[in-house]
Amino acid sequence: MKLSFKVLTKRVLPAILAVTLMATVGGCSKKGGEKGENVSTGTMPKNLTVWAPLGSLAAKAGANDRGDILAYKIIEEQTGCVIDWISPSSAEGLEKFNLLIAGDKLPDIICADVWSGRDTYRDIEEGLIVPISDYLDYMPNLKKFLEENPDVAKQFRNDDGSIHYLPSARGDEELTVFVGPTIRKDWLDKLGLEMPTNTDELYNVLKAFKTQDPNGNGKQDEIAFSGMGGDSWSYGIGNIVWAYDTHYSFFVKDGKITHGMLEEEMKPALEYLAKLYSEGLIDPDYLINDDEKYKAKILNDRSGFFFGIQPSSYYLTLNDGTKELVGVPYFDGKCYNEQYLNRLGGGQTVITGDCKDPAGAAMWLDYFFSPEGIIATNFGIEGETHNVVDGKRVLDHDYVFNNPDGLESKEVCHSSFIGASTDFPSVQLWEYYSQTLQPWGKAAIEVWSSSANPENALPKLKFTAEEKDLISDELENINTYVSTQFNNIIMGRASVNDLDKIKEELDNLGMQDVLKVYNDSYVRYLNK
Amino acid sequence: MKKDNVVLLPKKHSLWREILKHKSIYLIFAPTLLFYLIFMYIPMFGTIIAFQDYSIRLGVFDSKWVGLENFLDFLSNPKFFELLRNTLVISSLSLVIGFPLPIVLALLLNELSNLRFKKFVQTVTYMPHFISTVVMVGILTTFLSTDGVINGVRAALGLPAVQFMTTPEYFPWIYVLSNIWQNIGWSSIIYISAIAGVDQELYEAARIDGANRWKQMLYVTLPGIASTMLVLFIMQVGNILSVGHEKILLMYNSATYETADVISTYVYRKGLLESDYGYSAAVGIFNSVCNFTMLMLSNAISKKVSGQGLW
Numbered sequence: 001m002k003l004s005f006k007v008l009t010k011r012v013l014p015a016i017l018a019v020t021l022m023a024t025v026g027g028c029s030k031k032g033g034e035k036g037e038n039v040s041t042g043t044m045p046k047n048l049t050v051w052a053p054l055g056s057l058a059a060k061a062g063a064n065d066r067g068d069i070l071a072y073k074i075i076e077e078q079t080g081c082v083i084d085w086i087s088p089s090s091a092e093g094l095e096k097f098n099l100l101i102a103g104d105k106l107p108d109i110i111c112a113d114v115w116s117g118r119d120t121y122r123d124i125e126e127g128l129i130v131p132i133s134d135y136l137d138y139m140p141n142l143k144k145f146l147e148e149n150p151d152v153a154k155q156f157r158n159d160d161g162s163i164h165y166l167p168s169a170r171g172d173e174e175l176t177v178f179v180g181p182t183i184r185k186d187w188l189d190k191l192g193l194e195m196p197t198n199t200d201e202l203y204n205v206l207k208a209f210k211t212q213d214p215n216g217n218g219k220q221d222e223i224a225f226s227g228m229g230g231d232s233w234s235y236g237i238g239n240i241v242w243a244y245d246t247h248y249s250f251f252v253k254d255g256k257i258t259h260g261m262l263e264e265e266m267k268p269a270l271e272y273l274a275k276l277y278s279e280g281l282i283d284p285d286y287l288i289n290d291d292e293k294y295k296a297k298i299l300n301d302r303s304g305f306f307f308g309i310q311p312s313s314y315y316l317t318l319n320d321g322t323k324e325l326v327g328v329p330y331f332d333g334k335c336y337n338e339q340y341l342n343r344l345g346g347g348q349t350v351i352t353g354d355c356k357d358p359a360g361a362a363m364w365l366d367y368f369f370s371p372e373g374i375i376a377t378n379f380g381i382e383g384e385t386h387n388v389v390d391g392k393r394v395l396d397h398d399y400v401f402n403n404p405d406g407l408e409s410k411e412v413c414h415s416s417f418i419g420a421s422t423d424f425p426s427v428q429l430w431e432y433y434s435q436t437l438q439p440w441g442k443a444a445i446e447v448w449s450s451s452a453n454p455e456n457a458l459p460k461l462k463f464t465a466e467e468k469d470l471i472s473d474e475l476e477n478i479n480t481y482v483s484t485q486f487n488n489i490i491m492g493r494a495s496v497n498d499l500d501k502i503k504e505e506l507d508n509l510g511m512q513d514v515l516k517v518y519n520d521s522y523v524r525y526l527n528k
Numbered sequence: 529m530k531k532d533n534v535v536l537l538p539k540k541h542s543l544w545r546e547i548l549k550h551k552s553i554y555l556i557f558a559p560t561l562l563f564y565l566i567f568m569y570i571p572m573f574g575t576i577i578a579f580q581d582y583s584i585r586l587g588v589f590d591s592k593w594v595g596l597e598n599f600l601d602f603l604s605n606p607k608f609f610e611l612l613r614n615t616l617v618i619s620s621l622s623l624v625i626g627f628p629l630p631i632v633l634a635l636l637l638n639e640l641s642n643l644r645f646k647k648f649v650q651t652v653t654y655m656p657h658f659i660s661t662v663v664m665v666g667i668l669t670t671f672l673s674t675d676g677v678i679n680g681v682r683a684a685l686g687l688p689a690v691q692f693m694t695t696p697e698y699f700p701w702i703y704v705l706s707n708i709w710q711n712i713g714w715s716s717i718i719y720i721s722a723i724a725g726v727d728q729e730l731y732e733a734a735r736i737d738g739a740n741r742w743k744q745m746l747y748v749t750l751p752g753i754a755s756t757m758l759v760l761f762i763m764q765v766g767n768i769l770s771v772g773h774e775k776i777l778l779m780y781n782s783a784t785y786e787t788a789d790v791i792s793t794y795v796y797r798k799g800l801l802e803s804d805y806g807y808s809a810a811v812g813i814f815n816s817v818c819n820f821t822m823l824m825l826s827n828a829i830s831k832k833v834s835g836q837g838l839w
Contacts, residue, residue, distance in 0.1 A: 098803075102584045117803070126585045230782065284674040287781045288693045290666075293673075476798060477607055480789070483782035491694070491783065509606065 042138050044367075045360035049084040051100060052111035052349075053093035055423060061407050061415035066424075070385065070416040074376040081364050101128060106354035108361050111424055115348040119465040120164040127353040133163040135351070135362035141369035145169070145427065152343040155460050159524040166365060168345035168422040172430035173449065176340050179234050180448035181328040182308040187214035189324075198331050199243050199272055202305070206281040209304035217301075225276060226283040226303035228294045230487040233337050235294065235307050237273070237286050238486060244269035247336035248486050249479075250518060252456045257518040259511065261482055262503055270499075273490045287487060311441045319440045327444030329451035340454040345422030368418075368426040378419035378432035385416060395435045409436065461521040471517050474510030481509060578809035591806075598810035607794065614700075615790040619768045621704045627764060630712050631757065634719035635745055650720075653713025665778040668706055669693060694783035703779065703788075718760070719753060726752035758830055762838050766823030769815045791815065 052066050065087035066072055076083060086107060088096040097112045106128070115123075123129045136143055146153035149169075156163050170176055188195065188205065191212055196202040206224035208214075215222055227237035231248040238248050246265035250257055260266050276282045283289065283297070297303045298314045301323075308314070308325070318325050351361045367373045379386040379393050386395045398404075403412045413420035419432040434442050463471075485502050488494040547554050578598055580591040602608065633653065640646040659667075671677045672692035679689040692698055730748045739747065773792035780788035795811045798804065823838075831837035 098584055102587065122583070123585070126583060128585050284689075284691065287783055288669055288673060290669070293670075472798075473601070473605055477605070480782070480785050484785050487694075487782050491691075493783075 042359040042363055044079050044081050044363050045357050046080070047082050047084065048109060048361055048364060049086065049107035050109040050111065051086040051107045052109075052347075052424065053090040053096070054087040055090050055414055055421050057411050057414035058421065059089060061411040062405075063415050068415070069418075070380050071377045071418045071426075074381060075367060075373060078372060078376070079364060079367050081360075106352040108352060108355040108357075109349060109365070110352055111347055111349040113346050113348050113423075115165040115350060116167075119468070120350075121465060123350075124164070124353075129164065129350040129352055130355070130358050131162050131164050132166055132351065132362065132365075133157075133161070135359055136163070138359045138362040139366035139369070141366050141371075141373070142166075145369050149343075154525070154528050155342070155344050157528060159462050159464075159521070159528065161528070165348045165350045166425035167349070168347040168418065168425055169427050170343045170345055170422075171427040174430045174445055175428055175433060176342055177445050177449040177452070178311075179307060179309045179337070179339070180444065180452075181239070181305070181330070182325055182444065183305045183328050184209075184214070184303075185324040185326045186322070187304055190214050190216075195328065196331075197329070199240070202240075202331075203272075203276070203281075206276065206305060207279070210279075210281055214304065215301040221302055222304060223283045223297055223302045224281040224304050226289070226294065226297050226306040227286045228289045228291070229287065230490060231483055233339060234309065237282055237307075238490070239307050239337070240273060241266065241269035242334045242336045243331040244272070245334060247457070248482065250458045251336050252458065252522075257458070257515065257522050259478075259482075259506070259515070261485070261499070261506060262511070267496055267499060270486075270489045270496050274492060274496065277490050278492055282490070310444050311437055316438060319438070325440065325444075327447035329447055330453075333451055333453035335452040335454045336457045337452070337454055338457045338460075340452060341457050341459055344460070345428060347418075347421075347423040347425055349425050365425055368424070374427050374429065377424075377426040378417055378429045380416050393431065395432070400436070459522070459525055461518065461525055463517065463521055467517045467521070471510070471514045474514055477509050478506060478511060478514060481505065575809055575813055577806050578813050580806050582804075582806035582809070584803075584805070594806070598807045599814065601807065602811050602814065607789075610786065611789060611791045611794050614787055615769055615771050615792075617787070618700050618703060618771050618790065621700050622707065623764055623768075625704060626708045626711075627761060629708055630715035631719050631753075633712055634716040634723055635749065637716070637720060638723050638749065639741065639745075650713065654717065655713070656710045657714035659710065661775050662778060664706065664710060665775060668702065668779070672702070693779070694781060696784045696787040699780070699784045699787045703776065707775075719756065722753040722756040723749055754834075755836060758834070758836055759838060762823065762826050762830060765826040766819050768822050769818045 050066070054063060054065060058066075058069055063069055065085040067076070067083060067085045067087075072083065072085075084107075093112060094114070097110075097114060100106070100110070110129075115129075120129065124131060132139075146156065149171075152169050156166070156169075158164065183195070183205075185195075187209060191208050191214055193205055193208060194201070196205045209222050209224040210220070213220065213222070225237060228235040230236050230238040233239065241248060241260065244265050246263055246269050247260045250259050252258075253263065273282070277284075283303075285293070289297070294306075295314055298306065298308075299317060305328075310327075314325075349365065351358045351365075355361050368377060375382075375393070379395065382388060382393075384396070385399050386393050388394075400409050400412050403409070407415070410420075413436055417432065418424050418426045419428045420436065422428050434445075437445070485494060485498070489496055489498070574588070577588060577591070579593060579595055580588070581594045581597075582588075582591045637646055637649060640649070656664075673679070674689050674691060678692070682689060692702060726749060730752070731744055734744050734748050769791065771790045771792060773790070773796045776788055776790060776793050777796065780793070791811065795808050798807065827837045827839065
């Protein structure tokens with residue numbers, strides 16, 4: 001690093017200040033604290049500036065900035081650190097973020113879901129951020145959390161072990177499961193059918209849905225299998241291919257990363273889907289369904305089987321006693337949904353290069369991972385927003401569902417608990433989250449989570465800037481090509497026999513380069 | 529002796545004099561001039577980031593220079609020709625079909641004698657212009673879905689359903705025709721006013737010579753608005769690579785990528801993934817250079833052929 005004025009003010013000076021501060025505080029009682037080796041505990045700062053967009057639900061509930069949210073109020077009281085919040089609306093978050101970093105003075109802490117897409121090594125070089133891992137010694141609670149949850153720690157860390165930003169964490173496995181196959185149980189009962197446990201049984205169920213008029217209106221308007229998109233992990237109809245041990249994107253097979261379109265299992269999988277489509281069992285508009293149309297088909301008693309999200313308004317509306325939506329267990333546990341492995345939420349937060357007291361900032365961030373912090377962010381205030389019943393924390397029913405200020409339960413949760421919005425470094429607990437679900441929602445998540453075995457789904461891989469540069473164009477082209485061909489085969493415009501030509505074309509588009517990069521990264525991931 | 533009242537000014541003061549003489553007109557013009565200077569010309573210097581590996585944090589002066597790398601990245605992408613082709617297909621279709629139709633509408637409106645009906649038609653045709661793109665595409669998708677209105681009509685006629693929105697061959701047509709439906713009224717306004725500016729005496733003269741309404745349109749109206757048509761045509765040609773991304777993003781899906789993916793949608797996707805501003809700027813420059821070339825070419829051709837051009 002050459003000693004320009006910029007480096008002087010942005011790097012050297014703050015470092016000197018921090019060391020001087022530490023020496024003054026630590027020098028009194030600590031022993032062995034060599035200069036530069038942060039073994040002293042530092043102090044909680046009195047004041048910090050934090051830039052963090054405000055979610056729309058919290059804004060709807062009346063919050064003007066994050067400071068109006070209950071969890072942060074409690075933490076401010078408990079830590080004594082007063083926060084200057086800068087909270088643009090989340091809709092213009094990205095724009096405002098770009099303006100922020102182009103400006104001169106940065107706040108101490110920035111919370112924005114952009115860091116995972118950026119080259120944070122470059123950001124450190126340019127003085128935008130400082131790595132969290134440099135201050136881990138000031139964060140005993142986070143350290144403990146990472147030690148006790150090595151799977152989650154793996155996702156926090158870069159391949160070289162450093163941590164550049166802190167996201168929120170999903171403390172329990174069930175929290176990663178919020179989408180899965182759903183079926184109209186009342187239709188199954190009406191037609192005397194059992195819950196399908198494999199693709200053959202599913203075929204029979206779908207055929208029955210289509211032809212035997214389970215919604216009872218005399219018209220054949222049922223859509224046996226509905227969805228939004230084909231190769232989409234959320235509502236895509238393509239998720240059925242998982243039952244054939246394959247996936248429409250990258251996944252792990254025999255210890256290596258490969259792409260579904262290159263593997264032989266894709267042939268029977270696509271044959272099955274094409275058969276369903278040609279017999280009218282799949283929604284012919286599945287590619288153009290948007291959120292509204294997709295929901296409408298469910299609410300209008302037309303969709304029988306689909307991949308749905310939980311919690312959702314249509315589960316609420318439909319489970320009214322006469323109708324019933326339940327989660328379907330994964331066939332043989334086969335599931336390649338990458339999201340099931342993703343233990344990170346939103347709220348990616350960094351300490352900026354302009355922060356005068358990064359150790360103090362780290363201490364403040366660490367508080368969110370402390371036992372008190374976890375209670376505050378998930379349950380609020382004991383005796384007010386939750387009570388301890390038989391040793392368990394139970395949300396106060398009236399506070400959430402019959403709120404005195406007339407707010408909806410979603411609004412209450414998002415303006416009180418970070419466990420609801422998961423938009424700041426903290427630990428979300430299933431103990432909290434499950435209480436905000438309706439009973440059938442909780443049941444569906446438990447069905448999916450207990451039946452799924454996502455061990456071969458693509459793990460969260462990290463790539464170096466060079467790797468990203470190398471493959472980003474090719475990846476974009478590959479993804480659009482795969483998407484087109486996948487759906488063309490399902491819709492009957494291309495044949496399953498074209499898979500060989502597709503493999504060739506993928507090689508032309510650079511698939512081998514991409515696989516090499518993915519596998520290199522996978523090896524690093526396994527060794528983390 | 530008569531006093532000489534003529535004052536001879538040196539030539540270099542004549543512009544200033546001109547401005548002072550008509551100062552109120554120039555005053556009205558001043559904000560517009562300022563607007564173009566501040567928001568169009570000065571930002572042009574920003575295109576310099578196309579030659580950089582631009583970082584928002586470092587800004588223009590500290591970002592690394594990479595020369596033509598961004599341009600080469602874009603031009604060597606295997607998808608480049610597909611994107612270019614799709615952009616040109618949609619643009620040319622818009623030009624060939626979309627250009628004459630507002631003129632036809634204006635001519636037809638001109639033939640109406642019932643003033644109330646004329647005004648009614650005018651209002652109805654230009655109202656769709658104000659529908660937002662999102663609502664427009666929502667309407668399109670609902671009408672064209674497998675169980676939508678159009679397929680309902682087809683079913684009533686005994687015809688099989690057509691998957692309009694997922695068939696790549698149909699995409700440019702749906703895009704262009706829905707654009708025309710939305711904008712035909714608005715675009716015809718300028719022609720209506722041009723037609724109103726044609727000298728009535730010419731019509732008199734033509735009637736005296738025995739021309740019927742059709743011949744009058746052909747030999748009086750059309751030549752009368754020819755210069756307006758030319759100006760608008762050249763301008764539309766000068767926008768040939770600028771197919772906007774908003775409507776296409778809402779309309780396309782994986783089944784129609786091969787005809788729907790244009791330069792701007794590709795850059796939008798890439799830009800969103802990587803916030804690569806230098807790359808987007810480079811593609812923008814490429815677009816502008818091509819557009820400008822087409823503009824110059826069509827202007828030159830028009831001058832050669834008809835003696836008239838934009839400048």
